[in-house]
Amino acid sequence: MKSFFYFLFLSLILSVSLVFSFIAYISVDLPDLEQIGNKRVSQSTKIYDRDEKVLLYEVHGEEKRTVISFEEIPKTVREATIAVEDKNFYQHPAFDWKAILRSVFIDVFYNKRVGGSTITQQLAKNSFLSSEQSIIRKAKELILALRLEKKYSKDEILALYLNQIPYGGNTYGIAAAAQTFFNKDVANLTLGETAILVSLPQSPTYYSPYGLHKDELFLRRDYVLDQMKKSGFVSKEDGEEAKKEDVVFAPQSAGIKAPHFVMMVLDYLTEKYGEDMIENGGLKVSTTLNFNLQQIAEKTVKEGAESNFNLYKGRNAALIAEEPETGQIVALVGSADYFDVENEGNFNVAAQGLRQPGSAFKPFAYLEAFIKGYTPETVVFDVPTEFTTGKPEECPALVDFNNDNKKCYHPENFDNDFKGPISLRNSLAQSVNVPSVKTLYLAGLDNTLELAKKFGLTTLEDKSRFGLSLVLGGGEVKLTELVNAYSAFAQDGTLHKQSFILRVEDGKGSALEEYRDETSQAAEPQYVKILNDVLLDTKARSGLFHASLSLTVIPDYQVALKTGTTNNYIDAWTMGYTPNLAVGVWAGNNRREPMERNGSSILAALPIWNSFFKEAIKNYPPETFTKPESSVAEKPILKGDYLFANQIHNILYFVDKDNPRGLVPQNPENDPQFYNWETAVLVWAKNNLPNFESYNKSKEYNYSTTNEKIFSVKIETPSGGSFIKGTQKITAKIASTLPVKKIEAYINQKVVETKNGDFGKDFNFSMSVGENNFDLQNLVKVKAYTDLGEAEDSVIVYK
Numbered sequence: 001m002k003s004f005f006y007f008l009f010l011s012l013i014l015s016v017s018l019v020f021s022f023i024a025y026i027s028v029d030l031p032d033l034e035q036i037g038n039k040r041v042s043q044s045t046k047i048y049d050r051d052e053k054v055l056l057y058e059v060h061g062e063e064k065r066t067v068i069s070f071e072e073i074p075k076t077v078r079e080a081t082i083a084v085e086d087k088n089f090y091q092h093p094a095f096d097w098k099a100i101l102r103s104v105f106i107d108v109f110y111n112k113r114v115g116g117s118t119i120t121q122q123l124a125k126n127s128f129l130s131s132e133q134s135i136i137r138k139a140k141e142l143i144l145a146l147r148l149e150k151k152y153s154k155d156e157i158l159a160l161y162l163n164q165i166p167y168g169g170n171t172y173g174i175a176a177a178a179q180t181f182f183n184k185d186v187a188n189l190t191l192g193e194t195a196i197l198v199s200l201p202q203s204p205t206y207y208s209p210y211g212l213h214k215d216e217l218f219l220r221r222d223y224v225l226d227q228m229k230k231s232g233f234v235s236k237e238d239g240e241e242a243k244k245e246d247v248v249f250a251p252q253s254a255g256i257k258a259p260h261f262v263m264m265v266l267d268y269l270t271e272k273y274g275e276d277m278i279e280n281g282g283l284k285v286s287t288t289l290n291f292n293l294q295q296i297a298e299k300t301v302k303e304g305a306e307s308n309f310n311l312y313k314g315r316n317a318a319l320i321a322e323e324p325e326t327g328q329i330v331a332l333v334g335s336a337d338y339f340d341v342e343n344e345g346n347f348n349v350a351a352q353g354l355r356q357p358g359s360a361f362k363p364f365a366y367l368e369a370f371i372k373g374y375t376p377e378t379v380v381f382d383v384p385t386e387f388t389t390g391k392p393e394e395c396p397a398l399v400d401f402n403n404d405n406k407k408c409y410h411p412e413n414f415d416n417d418f419k420g421p422i423s424l425r426n427s428l429a430q431s432v433n434v435p436s437v438k439t440l441y442l443a444g445l446d447n448t449l450e451l452a453k454k455f456g457l458t459t460l461e462d463k464s465r466f467g468l469s470l471v472l473g474g475g476e477v478k479l480t481e482l483v484n485a486y487s488a489f490a491q492d493g494t495l496h497k498q499s500f501i502l503r504v505e506d507g508k509g510s511a512l513e514e515y516r517d518e519t520s521q522a523a524e525p526q527y528v529k530i531l532n533d534v535l536l537d538t539k540a541r542s543g544l545f546h547a548s549l550s551l552t553v554i555p556d557y558q559v560a561l562k563t564g565t566t567n568n569y570i571d572a573w574t575m576g577y578t579p580n581l582a583v584g585v586w587a588g589n590n591r592r593e594p595m596e597r598n599g600s601s602i603l604a605a606l607p608i609w610n611s612f613f614k615e616a617i618k619n620y621p622p623e624t625f626t627k628p629e630s631s632v633a634e635k636p637i638l639k640g641d642y643l644f645a646n647q648i649h650n651i652l653y654f655v656d657k658d659n660p661r662g663l664v665p666q667n668p669e670n671d672p673q674f675y676n677w678e679t680a681v682l683v684w685a686k687n688n689l690p691n692f693e694s695y696n697k698s699k700e701y702n703y704s705t706t707n708e709k710i711f712s713v714k715i716e717t718p719s720g721g722s723f724i725k726g727t728q729k730i731t732a733k734i735a736s737t738l739p740v741k742k743i744e745a746y747i748n749q750k751v752v753e754t755k756n757g758d759f760g761k762d763f764n765f766s767m768s769v770g771e772n773n774f775d776l777q778n779l780v781k782v783k784a785y786t787d788l789g790e791a792e793d794s795v796i797v798y799k
Contacts (some may be wrong), residue, residue, distance in 0.1 A: 043067055043282025043507050044176065045269070047262055049291040050330075050502060055179060056289065057262040058255065059278050066175035067282065067507070068186065070159035076191055077174055078158060079233040080198040084224050086119040087231060090154050093146070120148050123161045167197065168204035181209060183250035191238060192245030195224040209249045258294050260334030260348045261287070265500055273512070282507030288328035288500050288515070293321060296615050297331040301585075304608035305336035308587055314572070314595040314604055317587040318349040320479055321616060324487035324582050326517060327496030329480075331616070335590065344590045350479045354459060355586060357482060358473035358564030359431040360573040363489065363531055364452045365471045366428045366436075368443035370527045371451075373661040373714065375633050376425035376534050377640040380435045380442075380651055382418050383680045386410045387437060387468050389672045397679040411437060411472060414565065420684055421642050429540035431563060433472055440471035441673060442657045454522040454721050455485035456495055473566050482575065483584035485522075489535075489560065490577040492626060493528035493721075495520050521777075524720045529628035535560035536625060548603075551610040552576070556622050559613075563606060568594040574609035579623040581616060585609040633661060634711075648685045648695045650677035661712035662735030663762060711736045713784050713793040722797050724774050730782065732765040732793060738786040746781040747773050759784075 044060040058064060082089050117125070124144035148157055167177035177197050178186040189197070199220035200207050207217045225239040234242075256262055265287055270278050277283065301317045308314040321331040334348030347353070370376075384399035387409045395408035403410075413433045427435035440448060445468065449460055460466070460475045467474070480498060488495040497518040504512045534540065536558050542549050544563075552561050557578055564573035572587040572595070587604040588595060595604060636644035637654040638661070647653075652674045656665050668674050686692050714733045718724065734740055743765050745753040753767045765782060774797070783792040 043280065045278050045281060045283040045285065047265055047285045047287060049289045049294075050287060050328075051291075052286050054257065054291045055183075056257045056287070056291075057259075057266075058176075058179065059266065060170060060280075063172045064170045064176050064180070065163070065172040066179070067163045067173065068159075068175045070155045072187070073159060073162055073174060074187060074189060074194070076194045076233075077162065077186065077189070077198065079231070080194055080224055080228055081119070081158070081162060083227040083231045083233055084198060085122070085201075087227075089119050089158070092118060093149055119161050120157055123157060123164065124148060165201045166204050167200045168208050180255075181249055190245060191225075191234065191242040192221065192247055195221040195228070195242060196247065198224050257291070258289055258298075258332070259338040259346070260350065261289055261294070261329070261332040261500070263346075264332070264334075264348060264351050268501070269504070283512070284503075284505040284509075286502040286504075288326075288330060288502055289332070290330040290619075293331040293616050293619070294333075297321065297333045297612055300608055300612040300615075301333045302336050304587070304611065307607070308595070308604050312569075312595040312604055313593070314588050315343060316345075316349065316590050317585065317605070317608055318353070318479055319583065319585050319608065319612060320350050320483045321581065321583045321612070322483050322487050322498065323580065324490035324496065324577065325580060326515075327484065327487065327498045328502075328515070329498065329500045331612075332500075347590055349586060349590065352478075353586075354476035354478060355571045355588070356473040356475065356566040357477050358566040358571060358573055359433075359436070360482065360562055360564030360575050361452075361473050361475070361477070362428060362431065362436050362439075362471055362564075363535065363562055364455065364485075365440040365443050365448045366424060366534070367523060367527060367531045368448045368451045369424065369439050370530045371523065371720065372443060372447075372658065373633075373638075373712065374424060374439075374442060375631070375638050376423060376530060377633075378424045378638045378651070378660075379421050379640055379642040380424065380427065380438045381642075381677070381681045381684060382413070382420060382422045382427065382432050382434050383684045384410060384418060385434055385438070385680045386676045387441075387673070389676060397676045398683065399680070409468065411469070418684075420688060423640055425534045425537065426540050426543065428534050428562075429537055430544040436471045437468050438651075438677070440468055442651070442660070444658070445470065450719070451523065452485070454495070454520070455488050456498070456522075457481050457485060473564055473571075479584050479586050482573075483582055486562075486575045486577050486584065487582040488522050489528055489532060490579050490582050492525040492532070493521055493523040494525075495522045521721045525626075526628055526631075529626055532560050532625045533628055535562055548606060551606050554614055554617055557617055558622075558624050560625070569596070570594050572604040574605040576609055576613060578617065578620070579625060580620045581613075583609060583613050583616070585612075635661065643695075646695055646697070648681065648689065648692075650674070650681045652677055659712070659714055659733055659735060662714075662733070663737070711738070711784075711786065711789060711791045713782050713791045715780065715782055715793045718780065718797045720797070724771060724778070724797055726771055728769050728771070728774070728797075730765075730767050730769060730780060732782040734759070734763045734765060734784045734791075736761050736784070736786055736791075740784050740786055742785040744783045744785075745769075746779070746783070748775060748779055749781075 044058045044064050044066060046058050047056045048054060049056060163173040166172050171177050171180045174197060175186045177200065178184055178189055181197065182189065182193055196217065199217060205211065206213055207220055209217060222243050225234065225242055228234045229236055229239045265285065266278070269283070269285065297319050301319050305315055305317045308317065316336050318335060319331065319333045320329060322329050332350055334350045335345045337345040339345060386395050386397055386399050388395040388407060391407060394405050399410045401410065401412065411433045414431070418434070419432065422432060422435055424439060445466065446463060449463055449466070452460055457477055458481060459477055465475070484495070484498040499515055501513065502515045506512055538549070538553060541552060541561070545552055552559065559576055559578055561574070561576040565571070570588055570592050573585065575584045577583065585605045585608045587608060633639055635654060637651055642648070652671050653668045654664060656662055657671065685695065689695065712735050715730070716733055717729055717731045730745055734743070739761060740759040740763055741756065743755045743759065744751055745767055747769065752769055752773060778797050780797055781792055783790060
């Protein structure tokens with residue numbers, strides 16, 4: 001007997017030793033408590049609209065997850081989970097021995113597996129272990145569960161569990177599940193929706209609402225509600241009402257809204273923060289997108305492209321809407337259908353496409369002309385004109401439109417009609433080609449390209465590629481940049497850096513970046529105001545739009561507008577803006593197939609623009625443009641009088657193209673374009689002026705022999721909107737019919753240089769100013785005096 005108890009004692013000691021040895025063995029590679037607490041949980045990056053109410057897209061790696069605190073998890077979610085997963089969760093230590101015995105009994109006698117694991121055990125398994133069925137894995141699960149219970153409170157364990165369990169596919173955690181299956185925040189779940197989500201973790205694939213067992217899912221939902229009633233979490237009435245809910249699941253799709261916009265945002269985020277941070281860092285991205293306007297834009301572009309395809313064989317379109325006061329993009333559609341892979345619908349024409357802007361580029365040339373001193377009333381001649389010079393044998397001054405020599409350049413107008421004398425106002429508003437080419441020449445190709453660069457166009461750097469055809473859209477631009485430039489027009493020349501991000505937060509809610517308005521003055525406000533005054537002139541543009549004029553008018557709003565069409569009708573554009581909204585539309589084909597000839601910008605792009613703009617502008621109060629200050633030019637040709645003193649000539653006869661308000665050229669024929677322009681004008685005059693022989697009979701017209709007073713100052717350096725660095729040279733060209741006696745230079749209304757003397761009638765002023773004389777923004781002014789008056793010029797520059 002004594003030997004038996006001794007043997008029993010040794011067996012007990014050995015068994016205990018084996019148990020502890022087993023526990024020690026399997027605990028070697030288990031994570032310690034600190035590893036459990038610091039385990040990294042991947043979180044999805046979420047991209048929202050500007051109000052943070054619409055989730056545009058969720059970016060995730062292998063797991064789509066949103067971590068929320070215990071307090072943010074609705075009480076009904078916590079109670080439903082406890083009711084079906086672990087009724088005694090708040091009473092047991094880490095495991096429920098009754099549940100384990102019950103599970104073993106059913107497994108042995110009925111060969112049927114039922115769950116016996118507590119919520120803590122499930123958390124341990126899902127977080128750190130595989131799903132293999134073995135004694136070792138189960139033992140590890142129990143040890144980890146005990147450690148979890150020792151380190152964390154019950155509330156913390158429940159929160160960890162609800163943030164990590166799988167709900168199907170790559171959706172992990174209750175917050176991500178609410179978005180995936182119901183497209184709503186977890187706080188807004190109904191009782192019935194809550195019961196459905198709590199039903200999923202038992203078998204996510206089997207119970208998937210997008211699978212073949214939807215009926216079984218609803219039975220499982222009813223079971224969850226019944227268990228909640230038994231546990232006292234809901235009343236019988238509430239449970240039965242929840243069973244009758246009309247549950248609507250979110251469509252199973254790519255889960256992306258505003259796809260072209262979102263992909264543009266993702267490109268930016270990935271480049272700045274890296275792929276791993278985007279997929280796993282849990283960034284919260286608030287964008288500038290107005291989702292209501294975005295929906296209008298998508299509908300408008302889709303319907304417009306469908307109409308264009310039926311009418312003109314143009315199957316695609318793009319649209320951008322921007323708020324000029326901030327530079328923030330509020331709507332962007334890159335193609336008619338992002339998911340139309342066959343027609344490259346996922347290509348973002350708005351942000352990635354390089355397209356010729358056609359006449360939509362003309363305002364830059366006209367603005368540069370206004371800066372030089374030309375006026376909207378200035379007259380040029382819309383007549384057949386050869387712009388290639390020095391090759392009279394190949395490209396004669398008398399245009400032959402059958403001459404297809406590629407060395408020659410004699411553009412035609414859209415309507416194949418020539419209007420004769422026309423003001424810059426009407427030629428721009430009606431988008432007349434020949435006067436626009438002449439305006440580019442007068443403004444200067446290099447100057448115009450430099451001005452376009454100041455307005456944010458970055459794709460026209462190689463000046464050697466361009467000639468006078470640039471003004472008809474000979475260079476490629478991006479719609480994003482063109483809209484941003486037109487937004488600067490709307491702000492009288494102030495360019496706000498374009499933005500599509502309001503705020504980016506990391507997974508802990510700390511701000512990584514926030515929107516900051518960055519501005520630059522691309523041109524002096526006075527000249528941009530002149531340009532706006534032309535582009536919003538409905539009467540002036542009526543000669544182009546005719547029956548479509550109503551599409552350019554928005555009741556109660558002043559709208560400036562410009563259209564454009566490229567050669568062969570490949571690209572069509574409409575750019576329109578008020579002081580608080582700028583919208584650009586492109587229409588055409590992704591693969592650059594030409595539209596049918598009548599598919600011009602008026603017919604292809606304008607209806608899309610109008611359809612969107614008239615709805616979108618309702619979100620903004622009516623706002624008027626600031627009128628330009630009155631300025632009277634002395635020369636008749638700059639005031640619209642092209643027959644003054646019985647003279648009929650092209651404009652180069654009366655003005656130095658680089659100083660139009662200065663003295664009349666003594667030898668205008670020295671200008672390389674003069675002969676061709678003059679020949680074309682005289683041919684027109686002969687055919688259209690009665691008594692043509694009576695013109696140009698007197699001696700050559702000279703302003704100095706009349707009472708006409710010429711007095712002008714033109715600052716040549718620095719140019720408006722430029723930046724000062726180091727010592728700055730200030731130069732100005734002064735022209736006068738009377739001797740200049742005094743010259744003053746000002747920086748921010750303070751005189752920095754005074755010169756007295758007899759400077760003659762044509763003088764080049766020059767001086768240098770140290771950098772310490774300049775502030776961040778500066779008004780540079782040069783003023784000249786004669787015995788009878790004064791004249792001045794000024795520019796804005798930055799330090």
